[in-house]
Amino acid sequence: MSDSKKFASLTIGDKTLELPIYSPTEGPDVIDIRKLYAQGDVFTYDPGFTSTAACDSTITYIDGAAGILLHRGYTIGELTEKSHYLEVCYLLLNGELPSAEELEHFEYRITRHTMLHEQMMNFFRGFRRDAHPMAIMTGVVGAMSAFYHDSLDITDPQQREVASVRMISKMPTIAAMAFKYSKGQPFVYPSNDLDFASNFLRMCFATPVEEYEVDPILSRAMDRIFTLHADHEQNASTSTVRLAGSSGANPFACIAAGIACLWGPTHGGANQACLEMLEEIGTVDRIPEYIARAKDKNDSFRLMGFGHRVYKNFDPRAVVLKENADEVLELLGIENNPKLQVAKALEAAALEDPYFKEKKLFPNVDFYSGIILEAMGFPTSMFTPIFALSRTVGWIAQWKEMLDDPQLKIGRPRQLYQGESQRDYVDVEDR
Numbered sequence: 001m002s003d004s005k006k007f008a009s010l011t012i013g014d015k016t017l018e019l020p021i022y023s024p025t026e027g028p029d030v031i032d033i034r035k036l037y038a039q040g041d042v043f044t045y046d047p048g049f050t051s052t053a054a055c056d057s058t059i060t061y062i063d064g065a066a067g068i069l070l071h072r073g074y075t076i077g078e079l080t081e082k083s084h085y086l087e088v089c090y091l092l093l094n095g096e097l098p099s100a101e102e103l104e105h106f107e108y109r110i111t112r113h114t115m116l117h118e119q120m121m122n123f124f125r126g127f128r129r130d131a132h133p134m135a136i137m138t139g140v141v142g143a144m145s146a147f148y149h150d151s152l153d154i155t156d157p158q159q160r161e162v163a164s165v166r167m168i169s170k171m172p173t174i175a176a177m178a179f180k181y182s183k184g185q186p187f188v189y190p191s192n193d194l195d196f197a198s199n200f201l202r203m204c205f206a207t208p209v210e211e212y213e214v215d216p217i218l219s220r221a222m223d224r225i226f227t228l229h230a231d232h233e234q235n236a237s238t239s240t241v242r243l244a245g246s247s248g249a250n251p252f253a254c255i256a257a258g259i260a261c262l263w264g265p266t267h268g269g270a271n272q273a274c275l276e277m278l279e280e281i282g283t284v285d286r287i288p289e290y291i292a293r294a295k296d297k298n299d300s301f302r303l304m305g306f307g308h309r310v311y312k313n314f315d316p317r318a319v320v321l322k323e324n325a326d327e328v329l330e331l332l333g334i335e336n337n338p339k340l341q342v343a344k345a346l347e348a349a350a351l352e353d354p355y356f357k358e359k360k361l362f363p364n365v366d367f368y369s370g371i372i373l374e375a376m377g378f379p380t381s382m383f384t385p386i387f388a389l390s391r392t393v394g395w396i397a398q399w400k401e402m403l404d405d406p407q408l409k410i411g412r413p414r415q416l417y418q419g420e421s422q423r424d425y426v427d428v429e430d431r
Ligand code: SDX
Pocket: 048, 231, 232, 234, 235, 236, 265, 266, 267, 268, 270, 294, 295, 301, 302, 303, 304, 305, 306, 307, 308, 309, 310, 359, 361, 364, 365, 366
């Protein structure tokens, strides 16, 4: 962090504190309050971190007002159009686009780590068949620390690297196996001849009794979905990974924590919730009823896949996904998909509505992704696992960045205590 030339003055009673202000390469200035408690004997109060930067980072930047998302400086639009998921993984992890040789080496390493330790199969079989795949993923990824003892030492850069490669490579295998297990079908082992997205599709849809030909358009669409979900700066699950990692927890435990957080319906779980909502709405004529419910303070219903803490304009990922949905559905000959029709009409109605306009609520990444995934043959329960496998690289890049930060401290927020002051214990017979 560069030395500050600007300061903010804060007067508390008869004390005035000078707080350094830092200017980032992009985005608003940041006031450094680290000495506030020591010098001013006060805390700041910011539940939900609406105004708090919890770290400095060089990985991803969002301009929420303009609807821009940059990974290492490159726009998400350009990356989804010209690049592909594994190249974006390399970029997120290393800061620069790879040379052809570096990319080949990286792809080779990822491809060679896709198999799971065979004993992990027993672990899968311990789950109920109707378990949600996110529950299985949280458990299995956490359990990786019981299988890969040689990549748990976070102080060893080599072990950190091996753990990172293992998770990026194995996450599709774990997600696909969770899917197969829920269907009662045999697991399909990864195939090293295929690219990352095609391999995942094959592990999900091939069976031992029938050859599965991966359609290149579907594989490209899958790869785009992975790319669009790869990272998103300090969102809830990434912050969870960072917080877990700040205690020195092993990498598998940290990523398992991220998966658990992502599952929530206001975060990554919104893609499943959104498709279920579109299904419930059913037909375009029912949209006004649901818009009215979303605006009603006394109704807990909210438009899933709408709104964002940072974007106060279009989420650029939703724009790409909307186009992708048209392309995939056309390929599959289901252009007249009723959910896509409801989604488009719902988007149009919300964008015209004064409530959504005033609150700057736009479709987010979870609004159109489910329609594409369903058209590809995935059940709703697989939507969030696919988000999780795509986001693994972002979690890892942010976790590694944190460990390399010389200012790393265990995350330990303070509180505004509103409970009882010290009081005397009363014996049960006297209460
Ligand atoms: C993801 O952070 C990330 O980067 C996350 C993510 C990533 O890639 O990691 O982008 C992925 O999590 C996308 C978001 C998925 N969630 C949903 O689609 C669920 C529906 N959306 C919301 O619940 C909500 O918009 C959030 C959780 C996304 C954002 O919440 P905030 O920033 O805390 O905002 P808020 O809930 O306080 O909303 C502000 C106002 C409120 O009204 P008022 O109290 O001010 O009158 O807008 C209203 C809200 O009631 N509002 C909505 C709404 N979203 C917000 N009203 C109706 N429908 C909605 N969807």
